[in-house]
Amino acid sequence: MFFHIKELQFRAKPEKPDPVYARKLQEVLGGQFGEMSVMMQYLFQGFNCRADRKYRDMLLDIGTEEIGHVEMLCTMISQLLDGAPADQVDEMAKDPLIAAALGGMNPQHTIVSGMGAMPSDSNGYPWNSKYIISSGNLLADFRANLNAESQGLVQVVRLYEQTTDPGIRDMLSFMIARDIMHQNQWMAAIEEIEQLEGPIAPASFPREQTVEEATRQFLNFSEGEASSAGRWANGPLPDGTGNFEYVANPQAQGGVPELKPPADHQHSTPGTGPYIVNKGKLDK
Known part of the structure; x- marks a missing residue:
């Protein structure tokens, strides 16, 4: 079972509306390395975990925390969209320099989601389950998790530098802190498994x-x-x-490949079909 606590894990309230920044935040919500990805990745790894119970519990602990981070970002995005008419943003974007620097408001925020967050990236591309990794090999999975937290932190830090809103920075400073913690967590887990099984994943192949x-x-x-x-x-x-x-100078060891003609032309007269057999090579 999952229980929902109404209070957010940390504050998520901007000082003023900013629909352009709301679009930017969509990247760390529904992008490849966003909170939706790490949430689903850790939860599926935990649900499927057959190893020591402590690894399953750890995965579900952090996966559940990431659900809360998704809610925080959705709350922040919704508030950034509150009270910000799209026509004002369109007026700002008429200046090509401003448009180049800021992008623009995501029209789907007004057309599709009713001024709310969406499970998509900053360009409106829908979140994709192909973003997540759950192989059943803990070492391989934990390294993927470390990569996800590293890429996610890079993006959050860049977003922090792209705003001066104290409310947004307040929330992002917390998320940066948690990403640092999670990187340390995955490095500690990786180190523990490497000490038990070695650094190669999988360790079982002779x-x-x-x-x-x-x-x-x-x-x-x-x-x-x-x-x-x-x-x-x-x-x-x-x-x-x-x-x-x-x-320094690696040499080819495989020889020159020679492919047979397609099965449906192996017995045809050379030169009569769509493929011409010429010295073991196929030419159209």
């Missing part, structure tokens, strides 16, 4: 069934060798199975 030398080689496909100075090209592998090997 290493002897791989092309073993390829697990160590950094292949330089660019002009110059600047990449050779990186930690990823020298010293011990993080998984403890050997050392990095820098390959």
